[in-house]
Amino acid sequence: MSSFSKPTIFVTRRLPSEAQQRLESLGDRAIVKQHNSIENISRQDLLDSIKGIDGLICLLSEKIDQELLRTAGPQLKVISTISVGYDHIDTAAVKAHGIKLGYTPDVLTDATADTTVLLALMASRRAKESLEIVKSGKGSGFSLSTGLGTQFSGKTLGIVGFGRIGCATTARLVPFGFTRVLYTASRAHEKRARPFNAEHASFETLLSQSDLICICCPLNKQTQGMFDARAFAMMKPTGILVNTARGAVVNQEDLLEALDRGLLAHAALDVTVPEPLPCDHPLVLHAKCTVLPHIGSATEETRNAMGNLAIDNALAGVFDQPLKAEVQL
Numbered sequence: 001m002s003s004f005s006k007p008t009i010f011v012t013r014r015l016p017s018e019a020q021q022r023l024e025s026l027g028d029r030a031i032v033k034q035h036n037s038i039e040n041i042s043r044q045d046l047l048d049s050i051k052g053i054d055g056l057i058c059l060l061s062e063k064i065d066q067e068l069l070r071t072a073g074p075q076l077k078v079i080s081t082i083s084v085g086y087d088h089i090d091t092a093a094v095k096a097h098g099i100k101l102g103y104t105p106d107v108l109t110d111a112t113a114d115t116t117v118l119l120a121l122m123a124s125r126r127a128k129e130s131l132e133i134v135k136s137g138k139g140s141g142f143s144l145s146t147g148l149g150t151q152f153s154g155k156t157l158g159i160v161g162f163g164r165i166g167c168a169t170t171a172r173l174v175p176f177g178f179t180r181v182l183y184t185a186s187r188a189h190e191k192r193a194r195p196f197n198a199e200h201a202s203f204e205t206l207l208s209q210s211d212l213i214c215i216c217c218p219l220n221k222q223t224q225g226m227f228d229a230r231a232f233a234m235m236k237p238t239g240i241l242v243n244t245a246r247g248a249v250v251n252q253e254d255l256l257e258a259l260d261r262g263l264l265a266h267a268a269l270d271v272t273v274p275e276p277l278p279c280d281h282p283l284v285l286h287a288k289c290t291v292l293p294h295i296g297s298a299t300e301e302t303r304n305a306m307g308n309l310a311i312d313n314a315l316a317g318v319f320d321q322p323l324k325a326e327v328q329l
């Protein structure tokens with residue numbers, strides 16, 4: 001970009017309405033190009049669209065790797081992902097190219113924690129089975145002893161990953177009556193844990209003692225596949241697993257086998273591998289598994305806030321300003 005020309009920002013998706021309006025009003029500051037669709041952009045279209053851009057606003061469905069960075073060219077200054085997770089991005093390559101990386105923490109914490117609670121309640125109260133009964137028309141109305149779920153009073157909550165979303169989830173769930181909270185994290189977070197009396201526990205302790213386990217951690221080398229056959233074997237047979245983080249934290253084949261063997265009572269997943277999970281996938285069909293299509297942050301308020309923060313980050317990056325929310329590479 002010469003000192004007189006406007007920077008070019010490419011956006012890989014149509015944004016939620018308010019953020020889209022703002023994007024469309026940026027013309028005096030930047031040239032905005034966009035894959036103006038609510039559907040994914042194909043890899044080839046993405047590569048064809050990014051040559052010579054200064055900023056990229058992308059989603060978790062786009063792989064940001066060496067090939068893409070090289071294709072964009074050395075003038076690329078900023079990648080701004082509309083997500084808090086950035087496991088789709090080769091951060092080492094981004095760093096090596098001297099590119100800034102923006103993301104959208106905080107603004108999606110409440111919505112994602114709400115979804116975690118939604119899934120926890122759906123699982124504990126067997127909502128999937130009840131909905132199926134209604135749909136099939138085979139229900140017999142009020143029943144005193146069938147379709148009974150469990151409640152959280154007096155139980156132990158286990159939180160995997162005690163960051164913003166893990167804490168917000170704990171704050172929402174404790175009032176349901178949990179009397180003990182365990183969490184795993186790479187280190188103890190005494191201040192965050194204090195309001196809940198939460199105990200920093202080993203993964204093994206959390207698995208074997210929790211009645212409800214919520215996965216709220218980022219996907220990285222340490223967490224990839226951490227819920228595997230060994231982990232499921234340590235869970236309580238009455239235990240419930242909720243995942244609103246990333247699908248790859250759970251080994252889905254092992255999960256399927258564990259559900260079949262009764263090693264846990266129910267798994268409720270907002271995130272899977274792949275996304276979407278085919279409608280005939282055994283986990284989708286399984287009575288003890290509830291699957292949502294990655295709607296953790298899907299509220300009007302949150303998605304617009306994410307879009308706006310991503311725009312802020314991209315604008316700051318192309319004009320060499322500090323990003324509002326930057327990943328420290």
Ligand code: DGY
Binds near residue numbers: 082084245
């Ligand atoms: C994220 O931001 O990483 C979520 O998975 C989507 O909101």
